[in-house]
Amino acid sequence: MNPLESENDVPPEPQERNMSPQQTTTDRIAGDLRRDILAGKLAPGAKLPSEQELGDLYSASRGTIRRALELLANEGLVVSRSGIGHYVREYFPLEWYPAVFESPRTRKDTAEAGADGWAADVVARGRVPEQKVEVAIVAPPPRVAEFLATPSGELVVTRRRVRLVDGTPYHTADSYYPRDVAEGTPIMQAGDITIPGGLMAAAGHRQARFVDRITPRMPTQEEVIRLELPRGTAVAEHLRIGFNEAGRAVRVIIQVLPGDRNVIVYEVTAE
Amino acid sequence: MNPLESENDVPPEPQERNMSPQQTTTDRIAGDLRRDILAGKLAPGAKLPSEQELGDLYSASRGTIRRALELLANEGLVVSRSGIGHYVREYFPLEWYPAVFESPRTRKDTAEAGADGWAADVVARGRVPEQKVEVAIVAPPPRVAEFLATPSGELVVTRRRVRLVDGTPYHTADSYYPRDVAEGTPIMQAGDITIPGGLMAAAGHRQARFVDRITPRMPTQEEVIRLELPRGTAVAEHLRIGFNEAGRAVRVIIQVLPGDRNVIVYEVTAE
DNA sequence: AAGTGGTCTAGACCACTAA
DNA sequence: TAGTGGTCTAGACCACTTT
Numbered sequence: 117m118n119p120l121e122s123e124n125d126v127p128p129e130p131q132e133r134n135m136s137p138q139q140t141t142t143d144r145i146a147g148d149l150r151r152d153i154l155a156g157k158l159a160p161g162a163k164l165p166s167e168q169e170l171g172d173l174y175s176a177s178r179g180t181i182r183r184a185l186e187l188l189a190n191e192g193l194v195v196s197r198s199g200i201g202h203y204v205r206e207y208f209p210l211e212w213y214p215a216v217f218e219s220p221r222t223r224k225d226t227a228e229a230g231a232d233g234w235a236a237d238v239v240a241r242g243r244v245p246e247q248k249v250e251v252a253i254v255a256p257p258p259r260v261a262e263f264l265a266t267p268s269g270e271l272v273v274t275r276r277r278v279r280l281v282d283g284t285p286y287h288t289a290d291s292y293y294p295r296d297v298a299e300g301t302p303i304m305q306a307g308d309i310t311i312p313g314g315l316m317a318a319a320g321h322r323q324a325r326f327v328d329r330i331t332p333r334m335p336t337q338e339e340v341i342r343l344e345l346p347r348g349t350a351v352a353e354h355l356r357i358g359f360n361e362a363g364r365a366v367r368v369i370i371q372v373l374p375g376d377r378n379v380i381v382y383e384v385t386a387e
Numbered sequence: 388m389n390p391l392e393s394e395n396d397v398p399p400e401p402q403e404r405n406m407s408p409q410q411t412t413t414d415r416i417a418g419d420l421r422r423d424i425l426a427g428k429l430a431p432g433a434k435l436p437s438e439q440e441l442g443d444l445y446s447a448s449r450g451t452i453r454r455a456l457e458l459l460a461n462e463g464l465v466v467s468r469s470g471i472g473h474y475v476r477e478y479f480p481l482e483w484y485p486a487v488f489e490s491p492r493t494r495k496d497t498a499e500a501g502a503d504g505w506a507a508d509v510v511a512r513g514r515v516p517e518q519k520v521e522v523a524i525v526a527p528p529p530r531v532a533e534f535l536a537t538p539s540g541e542l543v544v545t546r547r548r549v550r551l552v553d554g555t556p557y558h559t560a561d562s563y564y565p566r567d568v569a570e571g572t573p574i575m576q577a578g579d580i581t582i583p584g585g586l587m588a589a590a591g592h593r594q595a596r597f598v599d600r601i602t603p604r605m606p607t608q609e610e611v612i613r614l615e616l617p618r619g620t621a622v623a624e625h626l627r628i629g630f631n632e633a634g635r636a637v638r639v640i641i642q643v644l645p646g647d648r649n650v651i652v653y654e655v656t657a658e
Numbered sequence: 659a660a661g662t663g664g665t666c667t668a669g670a671c672c673a674c675t676a677a
Numbered sequence: 678t679a680g681t682g683g684t685c686t687a688g689a690c691c692a693c694t695t696t
Contacts, residue, residue: 411683411684411685412684412685413684413685447685447686448685448686448687449686449687449688450684450685450686450687451684451685451686454684454685468694469692469693469694470692470693470694470695471693471694471695
């Protein structure tokens, strides 16, 4: 049985109300495939009919078929492999606890064992974590300058990290420090370093409070490359402003988490 | 001066390494426009050249121009208005404090004033909040059933909400309650109701703890309609599992927040 | 009436993969 | 070598908005 039977074999009636614009051929094809994917009739990883076959099925030109498939790709439902075919997309999200990893309590358990909270958690799941770190002194992005209250023209220290699980990039984490906070401390060290208690403590600042700002958006082209993102992958931008006990913003971290690989988890206990 | 001068006037050299696939005409056009948008040369709200003009500029066919513009639309950088033109997309995000709105402390301040935390916050910003609520008894979505530990076949009570600011939808919030928790309580009331202390308290359950799971993704077609989303709008799915003092999961809330209208903010104080 | 975007077709050439 | 997706062109018709 063909899983692609259209539920509307009749050509769509021209609608007098153009409020809901009449369904196009592209919409109908995408709609049929979408329905079958969401219903599980086309399971994750399954191969879709070729463009040729879909064209015959719907008596549509190749351009139309490709537009329908592109629609689904942008919805994150389909990936295409050049020269091979189109496939139902699979998701492998990993949980990530941004409020927990930095708490002093968890630090005690994991950091002394020679790994940060994230890496320890990945290991606990039987996966292999890896980090690529670059350190540089740069002009801060405008938002960072604002949150750190950087005087205009002044530079900041940045640690740019890509974190990988089993060899595939899972997220980026770029930290920004005022120069007076970072210089002469282990923060300036390149490479994947682990300091018991964390980098902030090593720099003589206790991070007493932080504010997280999370927003979903489409990735920039740079992020698409850095994280090897397929079409239709939304990311969460997770911006953390860390304050020391004097109430000064001493660090901004911007993490970019692709939705196909990450779930952000917060646990909150009522007062 | 034309803001659209290509930075690579020379036709791209055919690259021998196909690792980084050679830049296509579409990429070049999209790249030029993207650069000007991100640099602010094309400001938010600005009108782009028409497809006709771009075609002449780049000596490309209309299909190619449209593909470039579609690329940018899917990145959330451009919106097109039929019969009018293409425009640089504008963003108007509103801050949203999921950990604060439900805390007993804020409840005291705002709920007694006749509004929930979200609505009160919107009013404080001089905007007009509005809620559309439907109540129904339904079969729970699989994930909800899992978190609520609903016996298979059993139904749950759902409150489906759309929250609007100044008339435009800002997010959806669908709550799910086990029937024994909801029935005979104000939870079953349709419409925009406000109970001092919150609905959970009115049902005799103190929400002692909750777990938030946030993940970015592309919206479903239903969400595109419900929230009136333009192309290229990512959403954050914010799932909250609420536990009572006995440790039982008594509510699941699924909120869908479009990234062009929302920033999720958490404030965390170190122990 | 002119301009603009929305949709569709038919045909072409390319690069890559698999039999 | 045949099949598959990736890119591009040229032309057509439509609906809508503005002049």
